[in-house]
Amino acid sequence: MATAPADPAPPLKDAVIDAALAGLVAAALALPMLGFHLEDGTTSLTLSPHLPRVGLAALVVAGGRLGLTLARRGLAARRAGRPGRLARLGGRLSGTRLWVGWAMLLFAAVLPLLPFADRNLIDKATMVLIYVMLGWGLNVVVGLAGLLDLGFVAFYAVGAYSYALLAHYFGLSFWACLPLAGLLAAAFGLTLGFPVLRLRGDYLAIVTLGFGEIVRVVLVNWGDLTGGPNGLGGIPRPTLFGLRFAAYAPPGHHTFAQFFGLRFSPEHRIVFLYFLILILASVTNLVTLRLRRLPIGRAWEALREDEIACRSLGLNPTTVKLSAFATGAMCAGFAGSFFATRQGFISPESFTFMESAVILAIVVLGGMGSQIGVVLAALLLVGLPEWFRELQQYRMLAFGAALVLIMLWRPSGLLSGRAPTIRLGERT
Amino acid sequence: MLRVEGLHSGYGRIEALHGIDLDVAAGEIVALIGANGAGKTTLLGTLCGSPRATKGRVLLDGADITRLPTHRIARMGLAHCPEGRHIFPRMSVLENLQMGAAFGDPRHFAGDLERVLALFPRLGERLHQRGGTLSGGEQQMLAIGRALMSRPRLLLLDEPSLGLAPLVVRQIFELVARINRDEKMTVFLVEQNAFHALKLAHRAHVMVNGRITLSGSGADLLSNREIRAHYLEGGAA
Ligand SMILES: Nc1ncnc2c1ncn2[C@@H]1O[C@H](COP(=O)(O)OP(=O)(O)O)[C@@H](O)[C@H]1O
Ligand SMILES: [Mg+2]
Numbered sequence: 001m002a003t004a005p006a007d008p009a010p011p012l013k014d015a016v017i018d019a020a021l022a023g024l025v026a027a028a029l030a031l032p033m034l035g036f037h038l039e040d041g042t043t044s045l046t047l048s049p050h051l052p053r054v055g056l057a058a059l060v061v062a063g064g065r066l067g068l069t070l071a072r073r074g075l076a077a078r079r080a081g082r083p084g085r086l087a088r089l090g091g092r093l094s095g096t097r098l099w100v101g102w103a104m105l106l107f108a109a110v111l112p113l114l115p116f117a118d119r120n121l122i123d124k125a126t127m128v129l130i131y132v133m134l135g136w137g138l139n140v141v142v143g144l145a146g147l148l149d150l151g152f153v154a155f156y157a158v159g160a161y162s163y164a165l166l167a168h169y170f171g172l173s174f175w176a177c178l179p180l181a182g183l184l185a186a187a188f189g190l191t192l193g194f195p196v197l198r199l200r201g202d203y204l205a206i207v208t209l210g211f212g213e214i215v216r217v218v219l220v221n222w223g224d225l226t227g228g229p230n231g232l233g234g235i236p237r238p239t240l241f242g243l244r245f246a247a248y249a250p251p252g253h254h255t256f257a258q259f260f261g262l263r264f265s266p267e268h269r270i271v272f273l274y275f276l277i278l279i280l281a282s283v284t285n286l287v288t289l290r291l292r293r294l295p296i297g298r299a300w301e302a303l304r305e306d307e308i309a310c311r312s313l314g315l316n317p318t319t320v321k322l323s324a325f326a327t328g329a330m331c332a333g334f335a336g337s338f339f340a341t342r343q344g345f346i347s348p349e350s351f352t353f354m355e356s357a358v359i360l361a362i363v364v365l366g367g368m369g370s371q372i373g374v375v376l377a378a379l380l381l382v383g384l385p386e387w388f389r390e391l392q393q394y395r396m397l398a399f400g401a402a403l404v405l406i407m408l409w410r411p412s413g414l415l416s417g418r419a420p421t422i423r424l425g426e427r428t
Numbered sequence: 429m430l431r432v433e434g435l436h437s438g439y440g441r442i443e444a445l446h447g448i449d450l451d452v453a454a455g456e457i458v459a460l461i462g463a464n465g466a467g468k469t470t471l472l473g474t475l476c477g478s479p480r481a482t483k484g485r486v487l488l489d490g491a492d493i494t495r496l497p498t499h500r501i502a503r504m505g506l507a508h509c510p511e512g513r514h515i516f517p518r519m520s521v522l523e524n525l526q527m528g529a530a531f532g533d534p535r536h537f538a539g540d541l542e543r544v545l546a547l548f549p550r551l552g553e554r555l556h557q558r559g560g561t562l563s564g565g566e567q568q569m570l571a572i573g574r575a576l577m578s579r580p581r582l583l584l585l586d587e588p589s590l591g592l593a594p595l596v597v598r599q600i601f602e603l604v605a606r607i608n609r610d611e612k613m614t615v616f617l618v619e620q621n622a623f624h625a626l627k628l629a630h631r632a633h634v635m636v637n638g639r640i641t642l643s644g645s646g647a648d649l650l651s652n653r654e655i656r657a658h659y660l661e662g663g664a665a
Contacts, residue, residue, distance in 0.1 A: 302527050309516065312510055314530060315499055315531070
């Protein structure tokens, strides 16, 4: 070998031992999960052992592990010195980011007009955009400020319930509630941020995880206010300057279809919701990009890089962290009230830890701090599983496999690296 | 300008400084030399409020700053270049410098930037390079430049020569001398590299185990036999 690969692969024997160990671990894990079959007898339930499945699981894991090690070694030998094609592609994408962003926005704007865009597709695209918006919000907290937040879904829930409750008890419209929901979520962000500021890294992650669960548990148990596990229904739909997206309008009101002399179609609302979230998400993007260029945004990044230096430069870490938390939470609050109005029904089930995990995965996979990376990751993690619903219970398995593969392929995210946030003229 | 009176400080129950008295007048370079673990870094930290002083006072132009939070002390004009440089590795050189001016008047930024880049032309050549990819000497220049961007009254330098090649060390010290001479910057310099520090300093103190044991002009200490024996053996590069 002329040049030694940077990351020397273990010899074959080590690879086999490593794979065998992985198989053993898998077997131990699979035993309680797959090893027994619950049989519904006539009088009682009986457990019958089902060991072949355990063996199969162990074999699959061991084989996968061995294959992975060998494949990596092959790659390492081939690469030796030159960056992979995919890495180069990623680099090029990052270089032309601005371009790609506008192209994506243009595509998103004309999507509903395209011939293949049916109701189903627009609905799914709406879902993806909600997650894009959530991802951009969390990106401020995790990607920029470097605060690992595992309870982000709590702010999403606060936004959704704020709208649902304000509409229910005070009859406020979506447009009146949207800013309120954002503010309430931001206030929750401050409330959470305050006691946990001293914590960092793992500790912060655990506390935020707990906070997310607390919010969910409160939603489940405060039945009088939130409807408990049954959730809240009949959440009013948004209107376009007072025009309703419904077949009939109450006296004194108009429907969208009447006003424009169209025949009523339920698709109008779907397309309207799509454009609404597209606008909300674009505004989120604009605002977060703008914030990044302002001193506060730069302070977030500086805080992630080095807290000691920040302090000695006169930055107050407390305010910087709080502002990041509140900004992220506000985005989630907006997204939450959109979610509520789109569904017309919300329940605590929509705000489980799984949601936080997916949003975080979007940010991490996207390459912490990259706005376009978030879009790609949201498409991948939310869009694809929606299309692959036929896989049913294997969906989560595919989801997990996709995460593992991406992290192997691009350990620092789809689009890693950050563009400088400022330039002063062209110095040479 | 800076006056330290009977300062005690430490970590938890371990006391690292046992009553430090010193003062720094405007326009001076004052050096503090001492072996590893003497408490030099602890002293600079305590001046900036972390760790907190347990006894004694720190006065900056007569104002008691002993109990202020670190970021407030920094805003009062005490710029601390911490040991190990602590630049922002993933931010560009320009962004690092901007962070130095984070709380200052934005109208001063362009002028200050020009001044700092005139002092450190190397940084000007690398404005858009990431801080973390600079060489050690360049990183030290960036750390000092960043501190200068905040228009400090007093510059605290903690071992700027740490881990640098002798030639680079000399460059850095020449720059410190220039900053003091041309910019009229008051400097409190902490060093293990006693030879260079003493040559540069108007006045100097020697610290041993959390106490100041010897004080004098830089030239006096440089010719002091005890100092030569303890701190300068073979170090006269
Ligand atoms: N974070 C810390 N926690 C506990 N003890 C510390 C800490 N930092 C330094 N010390 C102790 O304080 C004393 C002074 O250390 P320091 O100020 O770093 O010395 P110097 O900068 O002169 O090398 C040493 O005995 C060191 O072990
Ligand atoms: Mg030290």
